[in-house]
Amino acid sequence: STVVALGAAHGDPRRSRAKRTHRRGRARTQAKLLAVWEPKGKEEEARVSKQVWKRSMGWMQVGMRFQWTRRRVVGGPGRGDGHARRDGRGCATKWKVRAAPRSWTSWEAEDVVVEQKLGTLGFLQVDTAATVQDAVQYDNQRQAVKEGGVYVRLYRGRVVRGKSFNSKVVLKAYPSEREVGGSLARQLATNEVNVHAALQPTEGKYKGAHPCICKLMGSFTTKEGVSAGENWLVFRDDGTETAAQYASRAAAATSRGMAAGEGEFWDRLDPLRPLARRGRMIRNIGRQAIEGLAYMHRSDRLHQSLGPTSVVLRNVDERIPERVEARLRDLAFGVDVSEAGMESKSAQVDLAEALWRRAAREGAETVAERRAYGMADDVFMAGLFLAYMSFVSLCEPGTIDGPSLQRLLETTFQADVHAFREYCEADERWTKAVRFLDSGAGAGWSLLEEMLNKDWRSRPTAQSCIDHPFFQNMEVLR
Numbered sequence: 001s002t003v004v005a006l007g008a009a010h011g012d013p014r015r016s017r018a019k020r021t022h023r024r025g026r027a028r029t030q031a032k033l034l035a036v037w038e039p040k041g042k043e044e045e046a047r048v049s050k051q052v053w054k055r056s057m058g059w060m061q062v063g064m065r066f067q068w069t070r071r072r073v074v075g076g077p078g079r080g081d082g083h084a085r086r087d088g089r090g091c092a093t094k095w096k097v098r099a100a101p102r103s104w105t106s107w108e109a110e111d112v113v114v115e116q117k118l119g120t121l122g123f124l125q126v127d128t129a130a131t132v133q134d135a136v137q138y139d140n141q142r143q144a145v146k147e148g149g150v151y152v153r154l155y156r157g158r159v160v161r162g163k164s165f166n167s168k169v170v171l172k173a174y175p176s177e178r179e180v181g182g183s184l185a186r187q188l189a190t191n192e193v194n195v196h197a198a199l200q201p202t203e204g205k206y207k208g209a210h211p212c213i214c215k216l217m218g219s220f221t222t223k224e225g226v227s228a229g230e231n232w233l234v235f236r237d238d239g240t241e242t243a244a245q246y247a248s249r250a251a252a253a254t255s256r257g258m259a260a261g262e263g264e265f266w267d268r269l270d271p272l273r274p275l276a277r278r279g280r281m282i283r284n285i286g287r288q289a290i291e292g293l294a295y296m297h298r299s300d301r302l303h304q305s306l307g308p309t310s311v312v313l314r315n316v317d318e319r320i321p322e323r324v325e326a327r328l329r330d331l332a333f334g335v336d337v338s339e340a341g342m343e344s345k346s347a348q349v350d351l352a353e354a355l356w357r358r359a360a361r362e363g364a365e366t367v368a369e370r371r372a373y374g375m376a377d378d379v380f381m382a383g384l385f386l387a388y389m390s391f392v393s394l395c396e397p398g399t400i401d402g403p404s405l406q407r408l409l410e411t412t413f414q415a416d417v418h419a420f421r422e423y424c425e426a427d428e429r430w431t432k433a434v435r436f437l438d439s440g441a442g443a444g445w446s447l448l449e450e451m452l453n454k455d456w457r458s459r460p461t462a463q464s465c466i467d468h469p470f471f472q473n474m475e476v477l478r
Contacts, residue, residue: 176229212292239314383451
């Protein structure tokens with residue numbers, strides 16, 4: 001007997017019906033495609049702004065800008081590069097979608113939407129006295145602080161157009177030039193973009209961004225509305241909780257003998273368990289902040305505003321301290337200390353004027369000495385940050401704060417860490433912080449003594465601080 005394959009005979013009605021259905025589907029696809037396709041020159045390229053083909057899901061309304069390119073090769077829309085179709089002329093065509101290239105200056109206000117206001121960030125102008133005699137002239141305070149007159153707004157938003165579609169971002173809005181402090185705000189915004197550009201190489205080990213520094217995705221200037229002329233910076237959402245906010249939560253948890261956030265079952269029976277994990281959390285945060293600072297110094301950049309509010313945290317869970325991610329932000333006062341940057345006469349020199357004035361008082365005259373002094377000044381601020389995290393997080397709430405701690409270390413004890421330790425040991429409200437720094441044969445106090453040394457030439461580099469025993473035997477999970 002002869003076996004005939006089903007549908008193989010010529011003129012089979014079932015096969016003809018399938019071919020007709022395929023033609024109708026192809027015709028509908030072409031009609032939808034031509035409805036938004038606009039030819040552009042001989043290359044037949046067009047930009048589709050509202051509708052893109054999403055495989056088998058059909059046409060969807062999205063806010064992405066794509067370029068549709070038609071080529072005479074096998075392929076087609078809707079099923080990837082391997083799907084072929086033939087047009088009316090019998091030519092095999094392929095439709096390939098690729099995102100339009102995007103640079104930092106190509107962003108527009110329509111590319112992002114604001115979802116939540118995070119707060120306002122103010123800048124302070126700080127001038128530090130160099131010697132005890134200078135401190136007397138500053139009314140026994142080594143820090144002369146005054147309002148800088150520049151306030152930026154922070155928002156959380158989302159990208160609605162472009163290659164980073166639907167990505168969560170953090171937006172920083174600098175005031176326009178017509179507002180108070182507008183000229184300085186524009187200078188700070190420009191400097192922050194330039195510093196991030198130097199720290200985000202296009203190739204190498206840290207391509208894109210260093211893991212301990214916030215990533216800048218783009219910037220734009222609003223052109224209309226009440227916010228016309230404002231400079232907006234778009235950052236990847238690397239977390240919105242600052243180290244200062246975590247320290248406040250940790251202090252409240254310390255007073256109750258509990259974990260900051262969700263703890264473990266055995267914490268109720270042993271109050272030392274959450275304190276031990278909090279100590280590891282503080283070490284991880286301090287080490288990652290100093291790692292970011294060390295990378296900036298290797299890239300010939302200074303931070304110059306390192307503090308508890310300029311470090312943002314992510315994955316803050318005291319049950320797993322090794323998962324916390326700390327990154328540096330607020331690089332508006334960053335200084336270029338490369339040979340070309342030290343010799344240039346740009347607007348950045350005005351931002352570093354107070355730094356070079358302090359360097360001159362300390363005897364740093366040559367370019368190499370001024371560069372070394374700037375890095376030592378960053379290390380000093382990192383030491384204050386480490387002391388802040390150790391004391392504010394582990395002491396009773398309200399008994400110590402950042403300005404009081406800085407005044408004790410700089411003015412009262414003049415960086416004498418041993419005398420400062422005896423003073424803290426006498427206050428039982430600070431006992432937990434003293435014990436934390438005493439751990440490891442006093443490694444914490446030893447590191448603070450080196451970083452807060454009165455002689456800037458004797459301070460360690462940021463990389464040497466990372467290799468200190470205080471940060472050894474630690475694991476960071478990223």
